[in-house]
Amino acid sequence: MAIQTVMVIGAGQMGSGIAQVAAASGLNVLLHDIAEASLHQGIARLTKSLGRSVEKGKLAEEEKTSILGRILPCAHLDQAAQADLVIEAIIESMEHKTTLFKRLDDLCRPHTILATNTSSLPITEIAAVTGRSSQVIGMHFMNPVPVMPLVEIIRGLETSDEVFGHIRDLAERMGKTPVEVNDFPGFVSNRVLMPMINEAIYTVYEGVAAREAVDKVMKLGMNHPMGPLELADFIGLDTCLSIMEILHGGLGDSKYRPCPLLRKYVKAGRLGRKTGRGFYTYDSSL
Ligand SMILES: CC(=O)CC(=O)SCCNC(=O)CCNC(=O)[C@H](O)C(C)(C)COP(=O)(O)OP(=O)(O)OC[C@H]1O[C@@H](n2cnc3c(N)ncnc32)[C@H](O)[C@@H]1OP(=O)(O)O
Numbered sequence: 001m002a003i004q005t006v007m008v009i010g011a012g013q014m015g016s017g018i019a020q021v022a023a024a025s026g027l028n029v030l031l032h033d034i035a036e037a038s039l040h041q042g043i044a045r046l047t048k049s050l051g052r053s054v055e056k057g058k059l060a061e062e063e064k065t066s067i068l069g070r071i072l073p074c075a076h077l078d079q080a081a082q083a084d085l086v087i088e089a090i091i092e093s094m095e096h097k098t099t100l101f102k103r104l105d106d107l108c109r110p111h112t113i114l115a116t117n118t119s120s121l122p123i124t125e126i127a128a129v130t131g132r133s134s135q136v137i138g139m140h141f142m143n144p145v146p147v148m149p150l151v152e153i154i155r156g157l158e159t160s161d162e163v164f165g166h167i168r169d170l171a172e173r174m175g176k177t178p179v180e181v182n183d184f185p186g187f188v189s190n191r192v193l194m195p196m197i198n199e200a201i202y203t204v205y206e207g208v209a210a211r212e213a214v215d216k217v218m219k220l221g222m223n224h225p226m227g228p229l230e231l232a233d234f235i236g237l238d239t240c241l242s243i244m245e246i247l248h249g250g251l252g253d254s255k256y257r258p259c260p261l262l263r264k265y266v267k268a269g270r271l272g273r274k275t276g277r278g279f280y281t282y283d284s285s286l
Pocket residue numbers: 049052053056058118119141142143144145146147148189190193225226231235
């Protein structure tokens with residue numbers, strides 16, 4: 001099966017980046033979001049990202065135009081019927097994702113592969129709500145999608161070798177390096193990364209050091225490109241909290257308990273860059 005048309009669902013920071021790299025690799029992209037404003041913001045974000053590449057001389061203006069021409073904003077989910085592959089990038093909630101996958105299973109043609117960009121949720125459980133569990137797979141891009149080379153590919157219990165092969169080849173076509181991992185909470189990336197971020201939040205919560213000092217230690221001492229609190233704001237504090245809750249619930253070990261300060265910020269609507277405020281304050285959410 002040749003994958004020609006991809007629907008990306010959720011036009012947030014991940015979905016807009018996935019739409020951009022998919023269109024840049026020559027695929028036709030249908031971009032859908034539940035909210036029209038989020039869809040417009042997603043298109044604005046990826047247009048800005050492509051514009052930056054043009055300014056830096058890394059992309060010709062005509063290429064930018066043709067990439068944008070391959071991305072069709074879709075107000076209706078029904079257009080998933082045109083897709084060979086759906087990549088879901090909505091909020092990190094099992095309830096929202098399973099509701100969506102049930103609908104997609106009804107709407108999509110029999111050959112269509114359903115992939116999820118989930119950061120931590122079990123692929124097997126998402127697949128189980130569909131009648132096509134052999135065609136459901138995790139395709140976990142990293143943020144910012146146009147820059148980061150990794151795609152974690154996660155097989156559910158029933159994912160077929162054929163579907164795995166298609167997704168691995170597609171990740172390579174998008175210029176990414178696929179790495180296969182098994183279906184456990186947080187996979188590899190967030191099993192390792194998120195407890196580090198959570199522990200950094202605890203050091204602020206317990207008064208070990210100020211947020212700037214924590215970030216400086218990790219940047220200058222460990223050569224991390226961003227400090228853990230800066231990175232948490234970049235990922236989104238709501239997403240970080242969801243991931244910690246999934247690690248805590250799924251692995252049942254108290255070492256994964258989310259820091260109360262993280263919960264407090266999320267409850268206050270301080271979600272990081274996307275809302276203009278998290279551990280730090282930002283001018284623009286784009
Ligand atoms: C939560 C999960 O489930 C999994 C995850 O994704 S965890 C998060 C993983 N990501 C990280 O850890 C990111 C860590 N941070 C970094 O690597 C870097 O800080 C960064 C790449 C984001 C920015 O790098 P920088 O050197 O500070 O900035 P800058 O020089 O402006 O940008 C470097 C390149 O990235 C691009 N870039 C930066 N931010 C971007 C964005 N949001 N979207 C698209 N491109 C972006 C720039 O255009 C630039 O591209 P070129 O090299 O082609 O010119």
